[in-house]
Amino acid sequence: MSSYLSKCHSCRVEKGCFMVYDRTNFMGNQYFMKRGEYADYMSMMGMSDCIRSCRMIPMHRGNYRMKIYERENFGGQSHEMMDDCDNIMSRYSMSNCMSCNVMDGHWLMYEQPNYRGKMMYMRPGEYRNFMNMGMSNMKFMSMRRIMDSYY
Structure with missing residues (x-):
């Protein structure tokens, strides 16, 4: 993010998908933005005051696989998922x-x-707990793949 841009209340994503964050270093509340115009994204997404960091989501072609666990550190019941x-x-x-x-x-x-409420972007890797990502006491109840059709 450019340090000279102090306020921004609208944006247009011309190509690709992005996650924007309300804290630096890709922490805090996250918001998914795909191709399109966002005339007043701050009120639409309930953002506090501004975007503090932004990450481009690379396009993925191939299979989708994720194993979810009921408890932190891969504990409790688990299930492997391949679709939304x-x-x-x-x-x-x-x-x-x-x-x-x-x-x-x-x-x-x-x-x-x-697919409601706060969201978190997950790329390939192990996530033992979500507190390390700035999401304390976060539990997830639904998940969806970021598909090519979003680009």
Whole structure:
């Protein structure tokens, strides 16, 4: 982000997908932006005052795989996912997801069923707990793949 841009209330994504964050170093509340115009994204997304960091999401072609766990540090019930899930309680009888291992693809995880509430971008890697990413006490109830159609 440019240090000379003190305020920005609208933007246009011309190509690709991005995650924007309300804290520096890709921390805090996250918001997904795909191609399109955002006339007043601050009020639309409920952002505090501005974007503090931004990350481009690379396009992924291939399979999507993620293993979700009920507890931190890969504990409790687990399930491997290869497609979107709008409610882990109804699909897997899991009360929440508190850690995961993303093997393939890029995912968005949401704190509420039906892709609602706060979200977090997950790229391939192990996530033992979400507190390290600035999301204390965060539990996820739905998740979806970031597909080519978003680009």
